[in-house]
Amino acid sequence: MKKPLISLFVIAASLAWAQTDSTPVSKVPAAAPADPHAASAVPVLQIDAGKVTGKVSPMLYGLMTEEINYSYEGGLYGELIRNRSFKANPTWPIYWEAVGNPAVGLDQNQPLNPALDVSLKVDAGAASEKAPAGIANGGYWGIPVKPDATYRASFYAKSDNFHGPLTVAIVSTNGKMIFASAKVPKISPAWRKYTVRLRTKNVPASKDNVLEITTTTPGTIWFQQVSLFPPTFDNQPNGFRPDIMELLAAMHPQFLRFPGGNYLEGNTISERFDWKKTIGPVEYRPGHKSPWGYWSTDGMGLLEFLEWCQDLHMQPLLAVYAGYSLGGQHVSPGPDLAPYVQDALEEIEYVTGSTSTKWGAQRARDGHPAPFTLHYVEVGNEDYNRSSEYDGRFAQFYDAIKAKYPDLQIIATAPVTSRTPDLTDEHYYRSQEDMEANAFQYDKRPRTGPKVFVGEWATRVGSPTPNMAAALGDAAWMTGMERNSDLVVMASYAPLFVNVSRLRGQDRSMQWTTDLIGYDALASYGSPSYYAQVMFSTMHGDEILATDSHNIPTREWQPRPFRGRTPPPEQLRQIFFDATRDRQSGIIYLKVVNEAGAAQNVHVQIAGASTIRPDDEAVVLAGSSPEDTNSIEQPRKIDPRTEEVHGLSADFTREFPPCSITVLKLRTK
Numbered sequence: 001m002k003k004p005l006i007s008l009f010v011i012a013a014s015l016a017w018a019q020t021d022s023t024p025v026s027k028v029p030a031a032a033p034a035d036p037h038a039a040s041a042v043p044v045l046q047i048d049a050g051k052v053t054g055k056v057s058p059m060l061y062g063l064m065t066e067e068i069n070y071s072y073e074g075g076l077y078g079e080l081i082r083n084r085s086f087k088a089n090p091t092w093p094i095y096w097e098a099v100g101n102p103a104v105g106l107d108q109n110q111p112l113n114p115a116l117d118v119s120l121k122v123d124a125g126a127a128s129e130k131a132p133a134g135i136a137n138g139g140y141w142g143i144p145v146k147p148d149a150t151y152r153a154s155f156y157a158k159s160d161n162f163h164g165p166l167t168v169a170i171v172s173t174n175g176k177m178i179f180a181s182a183k184v185p186k187i188s189p190a191w192r193k194y195t196v197r198l199r200t201k202n203v204p205a206s207k208d209n210v211l212e213i214t215t216t217t218p219g220t221i222w223f224q225q226v227s228l229f230p231p232t233f234d235n236q237p238n239g240f241r242p243d244i245m246e247l248l249a250a251m252h253p254q255f256l257r258f259p260g261g262n263y264l265e266g267n268t269i270s271e272r273f274d275w276k277k278t279i280g281p282v283e284y285r286p287g288h289k290s291p292w293g294y295w296s297t298d299g300m301g302l303l304e305f306l307e308w309c310q311d312l313h314m315q316p317l318l319a320v321y322a323g324y325s326l327g328g329q330h331v332s333p334g335p336d337l338a339p340y341v342q343d344a345l346e347e348i349e350y351v352t353g354s355t356s357t358k359w360g361a362q363r364a365r366d367g368h369p370a371p372f373t374l375h376y377v378e379v380g381n382e383d384y385n386r387s388s389e390y391d392g393r394f395a396q397f398y399d400a401i402k403a404k405y406p407d408l409q410i411i412a413t414a415p416v417t418s419r420t421p422d423l424t425d426e427h428y429y430r431s432q433e434d435m436e437a438n439a440f441q442y443d444k445r446p447r448t449g450p451k452v453f454v455g456e457w458a459t460r461v462g463s464p465t466p467n468m469a470a471a472l473g474d475a476a477w478m479t480g481m482e483r484n485s486d487l488v489v490m491a492s493y494a495p496l497f498v499n500v501s502r503l504r505g506q507d508r509s510m511q512w513t514t515d516l517i518g519y520d521a522l523a524s525y526g527s528p529s530y531y532a533q534v535m536f537s538t539m540h541g542d543e544i545l546a547t548d549s550h551n552i553p554t555r556e557w558q559p560r561p562f563r564g565r566t567p568p569p570e571q572l573r574q575i576f577f578d579a580t581r582d583r584q585s586g587i588i589y590l591k592v593v594n595e596a597g598a599a600q601n602v603h604v605q606i607a608g609a610s611t612i613r614p615d616d617e618a619v620v621l622a623g624s625s626p627e628d629t630n631s632i633e634q635p636r637k638i639d640p641r642t643e644e645v646h647g648l649s650a651d652f653t654r655e656f657p658p659c660s661i662t663v664l665k666l667r668t669k
């Protein structure tokens with residue numbers, strides 16, 4: 001049995017306090033006032049179970065997502081073929097290789113349709129039994145092969161002079177292993193879709209593989225929309241990668257903010273997330289360039305985002321394009337903006353409308369007759385400092401949306417004065433120390449304005465994924481959001497995903513460092529910050545309890561110079577905490593972050609609870625150093641562990657390990 005980590009500690013100090021903690025960070029003080037707890041100098045955390053300061057928002061913990069770091073292409077979206085539509089480059093079929101000696105090239109004269117208006121011409125005139133010819137695709141840094149798995153390969157093809165067969169196979173890059181193969185006996189002169197199933201045997205998992213389509217008989221063949229899907233989450237067609245979905249499901253996210261971020265806006269207006277071009281059969285989606293520098297097929301379109309919400313029981317938080325693109329192109333408020341406002345109204349109708357509406361009927365034709373529930377619409381993204389016209393553009397969207405959908409909550413992405421948004425979206429990307437220094441920023445925020453949605457936030461320490469130092473900064477920050485979640489009603493970490501296959505150089509898979517979940521073609525893992533999120537989002541009550549603290553140890557921190565001025569050093573707290581209670585079960589969830597590199601003995605005092613059960617459990621995430629982290633090779637090096645605890649009471653001492661985040665459950669019934 002594990003050694004109990006709790007021992008009783010009797011403190012004579014009065015428990016007559018009930019203030020929200022208000023002394024987070026101090027400038028280096030001249031002389032501290034006399035502290036009644038100073039005798040012991042042991043940190044004291046006080047919880048007043050008799051004083052509820054607010055309700056924990058049931059929507060507090062959600063997800064934010066966009067196409068960045070190969071989040072969908074080469075990420076969540078199951079498609080394994082890279083550049084399946086040959087549109088990623090206008091002059092050359094990048095990511096495709098010739099097998100044998102055929103002449104290959106893009107052909108604008110043989111389009112599949114107006115959306116996929118180019119095809120790959122493969123002239124295999126010299127193909128023979130001894131010299132097969134064709135094409136190969138290595139996917140997104142590899143094609144994953146797993147044992148006993150069924151893959152679905154499909155493509156459109158046509159040929160005037162070739163009668164088949166074509167061999168479709170998953171083979172190792174060095175050509176030594178054929179993992180699965182199937183034949184398409186005949187190709188017709190007109191475009192037609194061909195589908196085969198590829199079943200692997202009991203082989204070891206690997207990713208250094210390609211998909212090949214080859215012939216041993218001569219001819220010229222045109223291809224378009226060459227696709228390979230592995231088994232997907234819930235076996236859904238055009239579906240998602242199961243391992244990543246499982247990581248997300250464990251977070252119990254309440255909402256999904258999509259489709260961005262910068263990805264919503266695009267570098268130019270024509271490269272925005274133009275939702276109407278992302279719906280319907282995938283072979284009718286033209287795709288577009290993401291502002292993060294690579295091609296999106298839009299296989300992950302509006303309906304797929306909504307289905308993702310449905311699969312994980314998340315509410316959609318739909319961001320609509322608000323007339324501003326990143327390169328500076330923007331649409332001024334007034335008549336020029338009207339078509340974009342109309343487009344947003346139609347998008348909302350696509351999401352929520354009955355099948356008797358034009359766009360609800362379109363959604364039904366796309367395969368989803370039931371409307372989705374929508375409560376939140378966000379107008380644009382980070383529109384502060386971006387053209388001076390956001391206020392006017394916001395007002396135009398706000399008025400039109402509220403007129404048709406009065407119950408929708410409308411989120412502004414910058415301060416506005418013309419209308420009162422239901423929520424404002426704030427973004428914070430900070431160092432560990434900055435996060436900790438600001439962990440109390442909402443305690444003092446007046447409750448008179450709109451509610452707050454922290455739509456993007458992260459402690460940016462660690463690459464490609466955050467390390468333990470980042471998780472500590474995140475957790476300190478989350479105690480602040482949770483303690484103030486009467487005001488901060490929604491929050492989502494960003495970015496969510498990174499493909500870690502190629503971190504640097506040309507054709508890199510990462511555009512932004514410090515991302516919550518990492519993966520390559522074969523495996524995925526959660527960072528320490530991911531586990532901190534899981535702990536916070538799955539273990540909290542619905543009531544915020546008043547807290548106070550004393551004798552909190554500090555360390556000196558020198559903030560970075562700002563606008564040429566070096567600010568004075570600050571004393572940073574090393575312990576952060578908050579307490580919430582589940583009203584029904586009476587469980588108090590005490591979250592304690594010890595960011596120090598040494599263990600801390602801490603007194604915990606609970607007033608206003610008639611009983612505290614002596615035995616319970618704690619969930620602890622700890623690293624051996626701030627640099628400690630998880631990776632593809634060591635996916636669970638830092639992992640929450642559950643411990644039994646004994647000796648709990650209204651007044652106890654617990655040792656919190658170095659660099660740790662703890663959720664302690666205290667049963668008051």
Ligand code: AHR
Pocket residue numbers: 066068260261262263381382456494495512
């Ligand atoms: O999360 C990465 C980017 O940061 C988002 O696309 C943008 O909204 C923010 O600037």
